[in-house]
Amino acid sequence: MQYKISPSLMCMDLMNIGEQLAFFNQHADLLHVDVMDGHYVKNITLSAFFIEQIRPHTTLPIDVHLMVETPTDFIEQMAKAGADYICPHAETINANAFRVINQIHQLGKKAGVALNPATPIEFISTYIHLLDKITVMTVDPGYAGQPFIPEMLNKIKQLAELKKQHNYKFLLEVDGSCNINTYAPLFNAGAEILIMGSSGLFKKELTLEQAWQKMTTDIQQAISTIR
Template sequence: MTIKISPSLMCMNLMEIKQQLAVLNTRADFLHVDIMDGHYVKNITLSPFFIEQIRPHTPLMIDVHLMVEEPTDFIAAVAKAGADYICPHAETINKDAFRVINQIRTLNKKVGIVLNPATPVSFIHHYIHLLDKITVMTVDPGYAGQPFIAEMVEKIAELKALKQQNGYKYLIEIDGSCNQKTYSTLLDAGAEVLIVGTSGLFNLDDNLETAWDSMSQNIKQAVRVLRESA
């Protein structure tokens, strides 16, 4: 079972950003950057400028989650800043989804789509084959530390089945409450990329190396449980 880990940088200690990036650079698979506009969600977090600042200091893929009402206002800027994946919410591109996907592709970036808890997989049916990654929100978007929405397990399993049946190449990513309590459930359903934030990584210990080791042990234990129950 191959599991990719994507730490959410909005949850890191920004006073120690260089030291924490140095730890993540040797351990993580992606770096997850949330950009919120204060309108699509009632919060404001990171920015294209933040991406530009960290890009020279990490070799990792930077995965940008656009929690914004108008993704086309941000796509060129985050691409120029150094993003590798650009991932708007499905609802925000419904009127021009193919144009937005083509814009991201033209910039030589990978295309992701984010599904809110109440948004069904059928919403992206006509362009699912064009996607490099699909992110399932297992909490409502906007804030860290929210409780897990168990109804999303069925959605993850649906994406796994569609991928297997049709030979789709997208990664199945989970955003929201990825931690010791949910790892087994998420991996069993078909999760391939786990976005870890406060509960999954950064709050496990003040020392990020120690926190990462704890997280790794929690994931290994979840995998063992799944193998023993198979």
């Protein structure tokens, strides 16, 4: 089974950015950057300046998750800073989704959307064929370390079936509580990318190399149980 791992950089050790980026360059598939405005969610995290600073030090695609009220205020600056994927929340672009997706593509970037747990797939049905990535939130957005919402497994499965049925190009990604307890059901449902945060990768008691090895072993064991 093929899968991709995208470390969530809001959870990394910011005192050792260079060392950790060098490690991820050798092991990860993407880098996940959460941008929060303090309004759409009650938290403030990374920014275009952060992306601009790390861009010269990584060869990996940078995936920007826009947890902001007005994505159009951020899209161009994220693109200029070096983002490869730009993914606003579907709830924030419903009034102008086609224009937003076109803007991202015209900037030479890949367009995605994130779906909150309570947001149905039908919300994006008119433009799903234009998307390069869909992120299913398996926790409410804004903070790391929340419990997994099991009802999201059916949403992932439905999206995987739609992708296969219509030959859609989007990558199916999961954000929230990806860890030893959820790997098997997530992959069984059809997840293709796991965003790894505090519950699955970044452990204070382990070095990054140790945590990565444990994560990889746990994932392989989970995959071996899937039939």
